[in-house]
Amino acid sequence: MTLVELPALVDTDAAALLSATTDRSGWPGAAPPRGVVRARDVGDVRDVLAWANATGTSVIARGGGSGLAGAAAGVDGAVVLDLSGLDRILAIDPDEQLARVEPGVITADLDAAAAAHGLMYAPDPGSVSISTIGGNIATNAGGLRGAKYGVTRDHVLALDVVLADGTQVHVGRDTIKGVTGYDLVGLFTGSEGTLGVIVGATVRLLPRPARTATLSAYFSDIETAAHAVSAITRSGARPAVLEIVDGQTLGAIDAVEGTDLRVRGEAFLLVQTDGFGAEEELAVIAAALAPFAALVETATDAAASDRLLFARRRALPALEAIGRPLIEDVAVPRSRLAEAVRRIRAIAEEENVRIFVFGHAGDGNLHPIIVTESEPAGAPIPAAAQRAADRIFALALELGGTITAEHGVGRLKREWAARELGADVHALQTRIRDLFDPRGILNPGSSL
């Protein structure tokens, strides 16, 4: 079979190729791919991979295209395999508290379907309304509720995967626990489309929390907010959400939205607790951060907590409105948050670039956003921005952290991933990749 034998599937329209050339990182924009295949069913996926493996054609799986690492970006000569059309929720089982889905289901749609049964799909990346479950699994996406509920990996029980040669396997199981064989579900989760294409998943659902309670707090500076995070960690409470936003980002939101957030402080924390003890747990947290905070507001109803969430929700859109953001994604040990932020500021000054910082403080996960002028899409990353990014990666490693907590390595962080892993582990990982994809057709040039 040749690509010509699949004409109905292959879209070589210029607009289709262009939109597949990048993801939401906006970078990097190599030559457009050879074609886009919109899979209509799992058989299409098997056919495309069998053909690609036989012909040595690169295949780049693509879900919502919301990735921030350039991992789903189509490159010259590759076929982009778009899974977004496989978007059926096949089952929601409230007795087992699990769902079976196709890979193209939008994250928020799954959570909404679960909500109809009093359940939730816990992982909630900021991109819930545009990312797919398949993409979430392929990147092991985190999210706001991660402080308590962990990452996508913690919620995937079984996967259907089409391997590089077009054969399909089922890994994992539909029970909560099970230890037969190695953890292949874990291996595929976070593999960024390099070990196989995910065509189905069984995921866990959890009871929707009986109640939630929300608090926002402003601080005189971000170091003080970071100390408050440590105090919360030591308080014995387990917040579901613990987010941080710096003063510069608050200023950008004010500029774009016409709000007056920054007058309240130079740093913002958002805390949410949930479950039967939500209010009591929030009170423990409020007491822990009181010595540090300049202003605290709490909410127990949905409308009021939505107001408190505003500053966190509008952070990235505001930065996208004022320039072209290069979105980083480091994690550091939680007790090094203050030091990390202070040194990122110094990097911004020394490199003369604008760096805004927000992130999932509860996980030690910071998103330093380097905002450059709005060059035309496809322009390369400006030298000063790239230097600042490299110094942020080096800082994360120096502080005992990682260069990517949740967005993935993709095409933007490959060299740094190799440095983080070290030669021995990198070699071991490469051998695993070769085992799954001997001809190297799956997303070459990305990840490892």
Next chain:
Amino acid sequence: MTLVELPALVDTDAAALLSATTDRSGWPGAAPPRGVVRARDVGDVRDVLAWANATGTSVIARGGGSGLAGAAAGVDGAVVLDLSGLDRILAIDPDEQLARVEPGVITADLDAAAAAHGLMYAPDPGSVSISTIGGNIATNAGGLRGAKYGVTRDHVLALDVVLADGTQVHVGRDTIKGVTGYDLVGLFTGSEGTLGVIVGATVRLLPRPARTATLSAYFSDIETAAHAVSAITRSGARPAVLEIVDGQTLGAIDAVEGTDLRVRGEAFLLVQTDGFGAEEELAVIAAALAPFAALVETATDAAASDRLLFARRRALPALEAIGRPLIEDVAVPRSRLAEAVRRIRAIAEEENVRIFVFGHAGDGNLHPIIVTESEPAGAPIPAAAQRAADRIFALALELGGTITAEHGVGRLKREWAARELGADVHALQTRIRDLFDPRGILNPGSSL
């Protein structure tokens, strides 16, 4: 270097060899191993593996020897590598909520050290006082708190591993999140000593719950108890502990302990909630199970909840006192619990063997215990018991479950593991094993 060059390390004393011939499964008792090496430090582990790889000698890592799958059982020609001496807790970090440990640390010792800082190490297999963290990781052990806190995998951040050829690698990271490279921590977790020897681990600690609340309930029969489990699942509550014990097991405890548990009912559920809303959450559960229960007792202080835990804690020891237990470990979808128990009963009758059932109901994890007469240790599994076990495995797979939820495959369940995985996935897993251990020296004849 030859084994002869490590004389101080190698113990070939008959008693040492005999005790290394089996684990707590009691089975199977092949010829004793060639020697036992008690590692004094990580260098010893590297030396032994480098030597073994060069000479093609089998190495069986061993922690507490509390395994129930014969996975740490020494076999003819192999060297048993005992890690129990590497038992230092290197750090407990309350700011990061993590611990760094050597592999031989006893599970309960780590939890106790964490408790001194108001923290807990959540995974709590029934064997906490005799199993090691290294063994827990190698088997991906579950435990009583698993209903809420998951399994060992969910609590391991980074590992130091000596590979088959004696080289040492560090995988994972010391931050809560991180997606650089494939999930090798997950791959080693549950690999039963077949991919490398764990010589160090960074594990997560969580705040010790502010409060716990405990309830025990008795039911007229085990099907009714299983229906109560479904009602709890649907109630919106998330119990930390949800255990089931059948009437026959209650009877065995009564016989051994002189108690009168079985007069209260033919099935027992133990439920524990924790956290700030513990009492309210327990009340929701009590309301959900009330329509099914014959008798309910609740406790909020430690002494009273210990009394309620008694029946669950004494289950296995009682069965060990009355005969020789063959301990199974299936999981089924939670809604199939009642059917599973009913059919296990039928198997017991048809094969004319005694089968007692208890387990982690919240995870759908049942431990059917086939108790045979007390043959001398080392005697093979009686034919009827093996037939019953095989039928239980087949039943678990038929119901959409697994042949081992937490104890592992080891030497006792290899054929069934291959059946559960299917030829394609089994072949894929075998290739991963070969990649890590090309000479096949790590625990050959066990697991896959």
